[in-house]
Amino acid sequence: MTDRLTSLMARGTAFLGSETAIICGAMSWVSERHLVSAVSNAGGFGLIACGAMTPALLDAEIAATKALTSKPFGVNLITMHPQLFDLIDVCNAHDVSHIVLAGGLPPRGSIEAIKANGAMVICFAPALALAKKLHRSGVDALVIEGMEAGGHIGPVATGVLAQEILPAMARELPVFVAGGIGHGEAIAAYLEMGAAGVQLGTRFACAAESIAHPNFKKAFFRASARDAVASVQVDPRLPVIPVRALKNAGTEAFTAKQREVAALLDAGQVDMGEAQLQIEHYWAGALRRAVIDGDVENGSLMAGQSVGMVTGEEPVAQIIATLMSEARAALERRAA
Structure with a gap:
């Protein structure tokens, strides 16, 4: 049945x-x-x-x-x-x-x-x-x-x-x-x-x-729901889709990256499409550092709020x- x-x-x-x-x-x-x-x-x-x-x-x-x-x-x-x-x-x-x-x-x-x-x-x-x-x-x-x-x-x-x-x-x-x-x-x-x-x-x-690297997995096992935070948008002209990840030095580095890209935008050195691509490339690199290399301090530990159940x-x-x-x-x- x-x-x-x-x-x-x-x-x-x-x-x-x-x-x-x-x-x-x-x-x-x-x-x-x-x-x-x-x-x-x-x-x-x-x-x-x-x-x-x-x-x-x-x-x-x-x-x-x-x-x-x-x-x-x-x-x-x-x-x-x-x-x-x-x-x-x-x-x-x-x-x-x-x-x-x-x-x-x-x-x-x-x-x-x-x-x-x-x-x-x-x-x-x-x-x-x-x-x-x-x-x-x-x-x-x-x-x-x-x-x-x-x-x-x-x-x-x-x-x-x-x-x-x-x-x-x-x-x-x-x-x-x-x-x-x-x-x-x-x-x-x-x-x-x-x-x-x-x-x-x-x-x-x-x-x-x-x-995923053992360090990456251990970070998940230690985390609770409140550790998985959404990234902050620094510049309203830079429409960055927020990313939820475990808070670490990499989270702070992303805020700095946004400021850097916004300055390039101000100076006319990049257009909006290139600016957004730079942000995406940042995430791809940061994620690789955490998942593959096990750098859980500077890499991106992308995790949902259900992480506390892992x-x-x-x-x-x-x-x-x-x-x-x-x-x-x-x-x-x-x-x-």
């Missing part, structure tokens, strides 16, 4: 082609072949974080992931990447089934280029008006991610976005909820509100299969099993 959790997740699992409707969010340097394949093999849905990769690097990463899993996985592409259409071609050549477009509205022709090969397009909707616009544009599914998430964040909390968007959009297309989810109780609640599934990042960043290193399969068991128990309690 199908239990309530399985039936609530049925739309999400059918859309993703996975056993559970749990997506592992794309985290630069972390969501690579090892973690992605482990998540998909454990019944979740892994996403390769393309980030600033070149088409050749993405090509190699997809091939390497395919060698480690026969289960479905997707690729997360940043809309402002200068070679976005070349990256889409690489995904199409590998018959990647799902492509997530993140970091802004999809540029003209990008959705069509993905769908031409039969892949599903998933986009982030930070507001109801944008959710409706993306739906009209032909997007196949949405992720609504609240400000509790790690990395680049919007200004609205997950619970508010869920109340605003799910009643209006959940009947139209699959909607996955993300941001601050660290326990199966929350998964059960969002599924009952109409979500097709959920996306988690922070909980998977410290999985046994994650290549207390030790566990295999991905155990994380997914625990989340499912907690969600199932929560639904049973409510039914009783």
Whole structure:
């Protein structure tokens, strides 16, 4: 007999082609072949974080992931990447089934280029008006991610976005909820509100299969929710998307970086596009220092507020099993 959790997740699992409707969010340097394949093999849905990769690097990463899993996985592409259409071609050549477009509205022709090969397009909707616009544009599914998430964040909390968007959009297309989810109780609640599934990042960043440096993982184990703070915007002319990370010297360095870029903007030495690119490159470098090199003082420890629920290193399969068991128990309690 199908239990309530399985039936609530049925739309999400059918859309993703996975056993559970749990997506592992794309985290630069972390969501690579090892973690992605482990998540998909454990019944979740892994996403390769393309980030600033070149088409050749993405090509190699997809091939390497395919060698480690026969289960479905997707690729997360940043809309402002200068070679976005070349990256889409690489995904199409590998018959990647799902492509997530993140970091802004999809540029003209990008959705069509993905769908031409039969892949599903998933986009982030930070507001109801944008959710409706993306739906009209032909997007196949949405992720609504609240400000509790790690990395680049919007200004609205997950619970508010869920109340605003799910009643209006959940009947139209699959909607996955993300941001601050660290326990199966929350998964059960969002599924009952109409979500097709959920996306988690922070909980998977410290999985046994994650290549993140031991220092990076230890910083997560020591942290509480209040340690994951959002970056501050220094100059109103520099529209910097806030980033949530554990507070350290790297957080202060980012404030200094913004001042430096704002001064270049003042002097006319860079235009706005170049200024924003410099900020993005700063984050990519700072994140690499923390994740790969283990420099937890000066690197960027991007983490969501659910970091307090990450207390030790566990295999991905155990994380997914625990989340499912907690969600199932929560639904049973409510039914009783």
